[in-house]
Amino acid sequence: MPRKKNPAPFTTEEAADLFARLAQDRPEPKTELDYTSxxxxxxxxxxxxxxxxxxxxxxxxxxxxxxxxxxxxxxxxxxxxxxxxxxxxxxxxxxxxxxxxxxxxxxxxxxxxxxxxxxxxxxxxxxxxxxxxxxxxAFGEPTIAVDTHIFRVSNRTGLAPGKTPFEVEQKLEAITPPEFLKGAHHWLILHGRYVCKARKPDCPNCPIADLCRYEDKTVG
Incomplete structure (x- = not known):
């Protein structure tokens, strides 16, 4: 079986396009955990x-x-x-x-x-x-917490590939345009939870499918 080539890295323009689309899909992303303080x-x-x-x-x-x-x-x-x-x-x-x-x-x-x-x-x-x-x-800082969803989406799409959560975090902070940094964490988590799922990503309904570097996209 031939070895897959490393996909071309995202350009800053492509990253901006990716986040703009996720932002359009979910304009006000937030955690799904209930809290009051x-x-x-x-x-x-x-x-x-x-x-x-x-x-x-x-x-x-x-x-x-x-x-x-x-x-x-x-x-x-x-x-x-x-x-x-x-x-x-x-x-x-x-x-x-x-x-x-x-x-x-x-x-x-x-x-x-x-x-x-x-x-x-x-x-x-x-x-x-x-x-x-x-x-x-809680404090409105533009931090990116890399959980399993973000780790998977970042590696699968090629947006910010890394072997560890910290490496992915650093690459995301470097590639994400400033205007999207505050929401990036939530957009990527929600995208991973509901669209780019672990077992079977919903590629036909993905708003960033044409930007994604994943070779084994689902077809339905």
């Missing part, structure tokens, strides 16, 4: 690892009704947190992290979620991806 967003995103947004939203509905601040979460306690989120994956470790990050926000940040990526990454259960989501969604 930077704190509930941090918790929701931390809980979303290896879990669906739908599943997380079901679990956090009761959790946030009982505790929507770090103080209330600590008062609720790790056992009760665990009971609220036991329907999602890795719930025991996640409950421990939610309790610990709530305590740290109280002890070190005066009860307010810190507005820097570096500080966010010091919170238990919060890695670079979660920190980038919070910076983008």
């Amino acid at each position: 930077p704190f509930t967003l941090v918790v929701a995103v931390a809980l979303s690892a290896q879990a669906t947004d739908v599943g997380v939203n079901k679990a956090t509905k009761g959790l946030f009704a009982a505790a929507d601040t770090p103080e209330k979460m600590v008062a609720l306690g790790e056992d009760a947190i665990r009971d609220h989120i036991k329907t999602i994956g890795l719930f025991r470790n996640k409950a421990k992290n939610v309790f610990a990050l709530s305590q740290k926000i109280i002890d070190e940040y005066g009860g307010e979620v810190p507005a820097s990526r570096e500080a966010l990454e010091t919170l238990p259960g919060v890695g670079r991806k979660t920190a980038n989501v919070v910076m983008n969604e």
